[in-house]
Amino acid sequence: MLTLEAIRALAAEFGFPRVAVTDASPTEPPPTDAHPQALSLRADPRDALPEARSVLICAMPYRPYERRPGQASVDAYYIASNRAHESARGLAEAIAATGAKAVMTSALRVKPLAARAGLGRMGRNGLVAVDALGTRVSLQTIVTDLPLTGQHLPAALDPRCQACHLCESACPTRALRGDGSLDIARCVRAQPESAPLPESMRPLTGESLLGCDLCQRLCPRNRDLSEADAPADLADALRLERLLSGDYKDLIPWLGKNNARKLRLMSRAALAAANQGRSDLLPLLDALADMPAPVGEHAAWAARRLRENPPSSDAQTRL
Ligand code: SF4
Numbered sequence: 001m002l003t004l005e006a007i008r009a010l011a012a013e014f015g016f017p018r019v020a021v022t023d024a025s026p027t028e029p030p031p032t033d034a035h036p037q038a039l040s041l042r043a044d045p046r047d048a049l050p051e052a053r054s055v056l057i058c059a060m061p062y063r064p065y066e067r068r069p070g071q072a073s074v075d076a077y078y079i080a081s082n083r084a085h086e087s088a089r090g091l092a093e094a095i096a097a098t099g100a101k102a103v104m105t106s107a108l109r110v111k112p113l114a115a116r117a118g119l120g121r122m123g124r125n126g127l128v129a130v131d132a133l134g135t136r137v138s139l140q141t142i143v144t145d146l147p148l149t150g151q152h153l154p155a156a157l158d159p160r161c162q163a164c165h166l167c168e169s170a171c172p173t174r175a176l177r178g179d180g181s182l183d184i185a186r187c188v189r190a191q192p193e194s195a196p197l198p199e200s201m202r203p204l205t206g207e208s209l210l211g212c213d214l215c216q217r218l219c220p221r222n223r224d225l226s227e228a229d230a231p232a233d234l235a236d237a238l239r240l241e242r243l244l245s246g247d248y249k250d251l252i253p254w255l256g257k258n259n260a261r262k263l264r265l266m267s268r269a270a271l272a273a274a275n276q277g278r279s280d281l282l283p284l285l286d287a288l289a290d291m292p293a294p295v296g297e298h299a300a301w302a303a304r305r306l307r308e309n310p311p312s313s314d315a316q317t318r319l
């Protein structure tokens with residue numbers, strides 16, 4: 001039978017330097033005002049594997065991308081998460097190849113499981129920090145019938161948050177309540193992609209096409225992490241000229257099909273064009289103004305803003 005040490009060695013080969021284990025008992029259900037995606041998650045690991053006896057939480061680290069003026073960006077989390085998802089599937093298959101039952105699942109509440117397993121501590125920004133890796137990790141869950149000895153720690157706020165409220169006070173929409181929970185309706189990151197963003201939020205997306213990570217960028221729990229340059233192929237696929245022309249498919253290998261959706265990327269590219277003062281893109285924005293919402297509405301807003309606020313006086317908000 002595989003030991004936890006053997007699993008950790010195997011996990012390292014798949015790109016997961018940290019693995020923690022907890023028992024297969026259910027977590028608390030999510031709060032009733034959680035994001036619809038969070039509400040769809042299951043609390044009981046046995047829903048993924050009826051014979052479940054333990055749950056492995058695996059952390060794959062990533063470095064945030066440096067943001068450069070004039071360039072659109074995506075939060076590096078989405079790219080890491082796409083990679084980690086595939087690696088976790090491979091790790092589960094490798095464990096199963098030894099005769100154990102093991103299932104990789106994205107259907108469970110991974111953050112409470114990670115904190116319970118002692119992999120990291122939940123912070124005021126609602127994210128789990130894993131020692132020196134900070135919150136810049138993609139967490140993946142594997143449920144197994146192996147009787148591994150794990151931890152079952154009570155939920156508690158990271159002690160490093162006691163005297164720190166940086167994330168809470170920096171959040172541009174006051175989405176963080178201060179106790180580690182999030183008012184999801186206010187979070188820029190969690191807005192539905194099918195509807196136009198509220199006007200007050202549109203300048204807050206800055207140059208980002210996907211995600212807002214301000215509450216991670218400022219967090220002292222991430223102080224050991226340096227930024228990396230986005231790969232050249234990714235940077236090219238993120239060019240606003242391409243995205244506003246509907247040329248988005250080169251982003252699928254980076255982001256996965258779920259995140260690289262044409263209308264989502266085009267609508268956010270329109271906001272990024274306005275937020276970066278890209279008046280040179282006005283002809284492309286004008287050509288999109290008749291498209292259905294959110295693309296048409298964002299493009300019309302962006303064109304209006306660029307015409308009303310010439311780039312030199314256009315204050316940009318970076319997230
Ligand atoms: S910014 Fe401060 S309060 Fe917020 S999660 Fe990080 S350490 Fe905790």
Ligand code: SF4
Pocket residue numbers: 170171172173174175176182186187188189212213214215216
């Ligand atoms: S992701 Fe952005 S909007 Fe959401 S809580 Fe963090 S700082 Fe606030």
